[in-house]
Amino acid sequence: MSKRRRVQDLSDEAEGSIFDAKSEKFYFNVYSDASVHERMLEDMTRTKAYQDAIFKFSDAIKGKVVADVGAGTGILSMFCIQAGAKKVYAVEASDMAEQARGVIKANGMSEQIDVMQCLVEDCDLPEMVDVIVSEWMGCMLLYESMWVSLLCARDKWLKPNGLMWPSVTELHLAPITNEGLWQEKKEIWDSVNENYGVNMSSMFPFAWTCLCRSVNIIVLSAENVLARGHVIAKFDMATVKISDLEHVKSDFSFASMGRGVLHGFAAWFTAAFDVRQNDSELNSVVLTTSPYNEPTHWEHSVMYIEHPVTVDQDDIISGNIKITTNKKYSRWLDVQLTCRVKDNPEFEQKYTMNDLS
Structure with missing residues (x-):
């Protein structure tokens, strides 16, 4: 089941028209459900690629400030801390943010990772970041349009010559x-x-x-x-x-x-x-x-x-x-x-x- 198919399975739970003001709330409610994240974590090709890149190129992370856009369960944020990042701002708009806080606490990283539950467009970080990491890609790459928030984060927070992952x-x-x-x-x-x-x-x-x-x-x-x-x-x-x-x-x-x-x-x-x-x-x-x-x-x-x-x-x-x-x-x-x-x-x-x- 892809992320998109989980959205399909839950579509009859959305109130009103899919085009009305409630549709965005419904979109983030989908990502509050554990099954979406189970599917993504079971995808070892996906998750291992991020882990391999962060660990292999840890010199680009060590001592740096990172923003994790669409952090979900916080796994990419924790990879960055394991690779030596100084600070990670994990930005997650859905209620999964609360679960991420629990996972991060269980791994002893609460002092190094700040979970911020809000839209990127409404979020103000206390400092600029050296790296932005995000698993933003949808089916056919562009589906779900999460890239809009990613580019907003880049333009608001990334230092000149900062690193975007994926690049x-x-x-x-x-x-x-x-x-x-x-x-x-x-x-x-x-x-x-x-x-x-x-x-x-x-x-x-x-x-x-x-x-x-x-x-x-x-x-x-x-x-x-x-x-x-x-x-x-x-x-x-x-x-x-x-x-x-x-x-x-x-x-x-x-x-x-x-x-x-x-x-x-x-x-x-x-x-x-x-x-x-x-x-x-x-x-x-x-x-x-x-x-x-x-x-x-x-x-x-x-x-x-x-x-x-x-x-x-x-x-x-x-x-x-x-x-x-x-x-x-x-x-x-x-x-x-x-x-x-x-x-x-x-x-x-x-x-x-x-x-x-």
């Missing part, structure tokens, strides 16, 4: 096949005749079309990937602007690695923790959510196309993708994808990425 994030895209899901969906409607004596096979095209309206969060493997993934967006977290993240646009062109059926496209991200040593050498720890690696709680963000197309080796799959924050509720995403396969007519599809899809 660089990249969003990747690749064409994919998923014959297993295609057959599974088809069999659901074919089986109605066998089970109940009513033919509903004509429902399958409509059911597939419904699937194609939203970004689907699932786990893929390397076998699903039809062509080498491309980086469609790269962000330097020390300099990126909100406008850069609100509107992401990229062209793409893939050459199929073999024969298969193009069912859609998948997006995933990487996050690099960079430090420069000896004033020149760049060293990094990289967190990847690629389908070529172990699955993470972010899984993969899949956009299916209404009319799958058979491709042969070296066939060109080209087009462009636009990812924008939803105009009504900025934690959601809207995706527009335009594609051409070989010399076939170009087609366009639009997707939503929200808590109800």
